[in-house]
Amino acid sequence: MEIENVVENVAFKLLKLAVIHLPEDVKQALEKAYTEETSETGKTQLKAILDNIECAEKYQTPICQDTGTIIFYVKAGAEAKHLEKIEGALIKATRRATVEVPLRPNAVNPFTQKNSGDNTGRLIPWINWEIEPTDEIELTVLPKGGGAENTCVMGMLVPGEGIRGVKKFVVDAVMNAGAKPCPPNILGVGIGGGSDIAMKIAKKALLRPLNNENPNPEIAKLEKEILEAVNMTGIGPMGLGGKTTVLSISIDYAYRHPASYPAAVAFNCWAARRATARISADGTVEYLTHRVDEVI
Amino acid sequence: MTDYRFRTPISEEEIRKLRVNDVLYISGTMFTARDQAHRRALEYFKQGKSLPLNLEGLAAFHCGPIVKKTKDMWTIIAAGPTTSTRMEIFEDEFIKNFKVRVIIGKGGMGRRTTEAMASYGAVYGAFTGGAAILAAKAVRNVKSVEWLDLGMPEAMWILEVEEFGPLTIAIDSHGNNLFMNVQRKAEENKKRIYQKLGLSQ
Numbered sequence: 001m002e003i004e005n006v007v008e009n010v011a012f013k014l015l016k017l018a019v020i021h022l023p024e025d026v027k028q029a030l031e032k033a034y035t036e037e038t039s040e041t042g043k044t045q046l047k048a049i050l051d052n053i054e055c056a057e058k059y060q061t062p063i064c065q066d067t068g069t070i071i072f073y074v075k076a077g078a079e080a081k082h083l084e085k086i087e088g089a090l091i092k093a094t095r096r097a098t099v100e101v102p103l104r105p106n107a108v109n110p111f112t113q114k115n116s117g118d119n120t121g122r123l124i125p126w127i128n129w130e131i132e133p134t135d136e137i138e139l140t141v142l143p144k145g146g147g148a149e150n151t152c153v154m155g156m157l158v159p160g161e162g163i164r165g166v167k168k169f170v171v172d173a174v175m176n177a178g179a180k181p182c183p184p185n186i187l188g189v190g191i192g193g194g195s196d197i198a199m200k201i202a203k204k205a206l207l208r209p210l211n212n213e214n215p216n217p218e219i220a221k222l223e224k225e226i227l228e229a230v231n232m233t234g235i236g237p238m239g240l241g242g243k244t245t246v247l248s249i250s251i252d253y254a255y256r257h258p259a260s261y262p263a264a265v266a267f268n269c270w271a272a273r274r275a276t277a278r279i280s281a282d283g284t285v286e287y288l289t290h291r292v293d294e295v296i
Numbered sequence: 297m298t299d300y301r302f303r304t305p306i307s308e309e310e311i312r313k314l315r316v317n318d319v320l321y322i323s324g325t326m327f328t329a330r331d332q333a334h335r336r337a338l339e340y341f342k343q344g345k346s347l348p349l350n351l352e353g354l355a356a357f358h359c360g361p362i363v364k365k366t367k368d369m370w371t372i373i374a375a376g377p378t379t380s381t382r383m384e385i386f387e388d389e390f391i392k393n394f395k396v397r398v399i400i401g402k403g404g405m406g407r408r409t410t411e412a413m414a415s416y417g418a419v420y421g422a423f424t425g426g427a428a429i430l431a432a433k434a435v436r437n438v439k440s441v442e443w444l445d446l447g448m449p450e451a452m453w454i455l456e457v458e459e460f461g462p463l464t465i466a467i468d469s470h471g472n473n474l475f476m477n478v479q480r481k482a483e484e485n486k487k488r489i490y491q492k493l494g495l496s497q
Contacts, residue, residue, distance in 0.1 A: 040297075041317065041464060048424035048462070055429040064426040065362045065374035102373065104362045105448055113332075115447035147379045147403070147425065167493045175486065178479055179403040180379050182425035229489045233482040238425055239403060240464060241478045271426045 003283075004085040007137065010277050010285055011093035013295055014141045015070070016101050017287070018275035019062040021294050022053055025210040026186075026247075026272045033184055033237075033244040042242025046184075049237070049270055057294075064271045067103040068143030070094050070125035073207065077134035080281065086137070087127060094119050106146070128204070135281040138288075140207060142274050148185065148267040151177035154199050157261040166191055166263050167226055173265040174230040174246060179239020182269035184247045186210065189226075190264040193254030198264035205250040206268045207276075214251065223249045237270075301459070305353025306397040308417035314465050316472040320421050321461035322398065325439070325454065326355035330378060332450035333443060334386035341393045348442040349454060351394040355421075358383060358401030359431070360449025363438065370438040372455070376428035377402040380420070388412035404466055404475030414471045421463025422474075434460040 022030075030053070034046040056063040072090050076083050095118045097103050107121040108114065119125070132138075153173050157165040170189060177185075190202030214220040227249045236242025247270070256262065276288040287295050297317050302310055304324030314320065327349070329337065340347055361375035380401030383390075387409040390396060397418050399405070402425035413419060423431060435455050442452040466474040490496065 044462065044464070045424050048427045048430060052424070052427040052430050055433070059429060061429055061432075062362060062374050063428065065360065065376050065428040066378070066426075067362070102362055102364055104360065104374075108447070115449070117447075145426075150379065164493075164495055168490070168495050171486075171489055171493070175482055178482070179475055180381060182402065225493065229493050232485055232489050232492070234485055235478060235482055238422060239475055239478060240422060240466065241474075241481075269426060 003082045004089040006279055006283050006285070007086050007089035007139070008093045008096070010279055011072070011090050011139055011141065012097050014139060014275040014277055015093060015097040015103065015143070017290050017294060018141050018143050018273040019067045019101060019103065020056050020060055021290055022063065022271065023209065023274060023289050027053060029210045029247045030184070030270060033247060037237065037242050037244050039236055039242035041240045042236040042244060045237035045240060046244070062101065062103070063273070064145065065104055066145045066147065067106065068145045068273070069106055069149070070119055071142045071144055072125055072127045073130070073140040073142065073204070074127060075130045075132050075138035077132050077136045079135035080137050090125055090127060091120050094125050137279045138276065139279070140274060140276040142207065145182070145269050145271065148181035148269040151181040151267045152199070152265060154195055154262065154264040156195065157263050159259065159261040161261075163222065165261060167229070169263050170226050170249070170265055171229055174235070175233060177267060178235055181267040182271070183235060183239060184237055184244045184270050186247050186268040186272045187249045188266035188268070189249060189251040190266070191251065191253040191262070192256035193262060194257070194260065195262050197254050198262035199266065201252040201254060202264040202266040205252045206266055206272065207274055208250040210248040219251050223251055304355065307353065308397070311397050311417050311419055312469050314419050314468050315470070316465050316468050316474045318465040319461065320398070320463040320465060321459045322355050322463070323458050323460070324456070326357050326400070326457055326460065327351070327455065328357045328359045328361060328451075328453040330358060330360050330450050331382055332446045333452045334383055334390055336443060336446070337394070338386060338389055347394070348452065351396050353395065353397050355398035355400055356390070356396045358399070361432075361453060363448060363453065370441060372432045372435045372438060372453070374428035375431040375435065376426050377423045379403045380405050384409060391416050391418045400463060404473065410467050410471060410473045410476070413467055413469050417469050419465050419469055420467035422466040423461075423463055431460070434458060
């Protein structure tokens, strides 16, 4: 089969998998939160979330009606053939998934307010490219819901305050977001680089599985410290009160300009959807985030 | 915490019984309305134009559903709530003009809506954000769709529902707002959190 057909099929399956089946690590974190939540209203919300996840799998329908803005991450092997055809294949897959899964049409022209109806439009789906020294193609889809996107923040902090400034920035972001991003949330935090870089790495940090500890022990400690702090707010599931406001924090960083200290917080809702697959040079496909029996 | 089951049209008297933290299930007619539908409905009201249906006693659902059309039949696939705060700029006028009794959404609403709910007799029912299939399961059928030119999410979908819920009453018609209470408590906790992180205010 031609590479563009393989990519299109895999991307279609990834979109379908992502919006119907939450990754195991997210489900486990939500189940743990349900067991540990002490607020009655908070527990009701988590119960509804868990029931809904089960229904999505049973009826093969999207977990949430907001199937997000479609974002792809592509690791393109430098030795892989016909990389120029990937973009077209991803657009085709998005259009097909919109009709067949179905996905909600979520691409709107910001000037005319017209919805394109097929989840595509200028620069959408957004594709992040990375080149790797292989002959494989790794595709990840991150359907990003609007509610949690609306509470993402970027700030140019004071370099003199260092990491203390970041801690305050994240706590304030969670407080200001309140109920809006569908808590319990997953946070990606990007530190350094520049204004765009901080948000880019914050969003990419959302792809890290919740049960994978940060390989840098100092940062792992910082993630834990901020996680405990934001869960003291009492905002709770859906902002109705409780001790589970954030499930996990994932921090990444880049070196910064001496005069700048950019920091960004990317919010993901509890329906933290993502799916990844690797396509080998011979066309074989391996799904990395989901079990084989979930792939239809 | 008391459980209530209401059928539309809901009267002001019934609505006044509800208090924050109560749980409500609705049967009957409700309609979806997001930013654009709110804006258009209020424009119609200003111009003296009538709406596609009488909204009095009904429930407005902040929701942009996924709907599938097979032949002439619309089916709701997924229909969870959207963030209600975006409708804060419209909702007081909306409640006042159309006598809608229940607003369903997620994330809560502000002072203006809370005051309008107290003045005119309406409540805000929080539905679990993202629980789109639980919501869709309570929809018996799509009665009609109006204003589809606004796009699938923004159109006004008129739905026949059975036992739609659980809705946690988060704003009642007596001036109580559960989200604001939680937010106030969070503000009170802030000092403790900053201290734990070794930060000054």
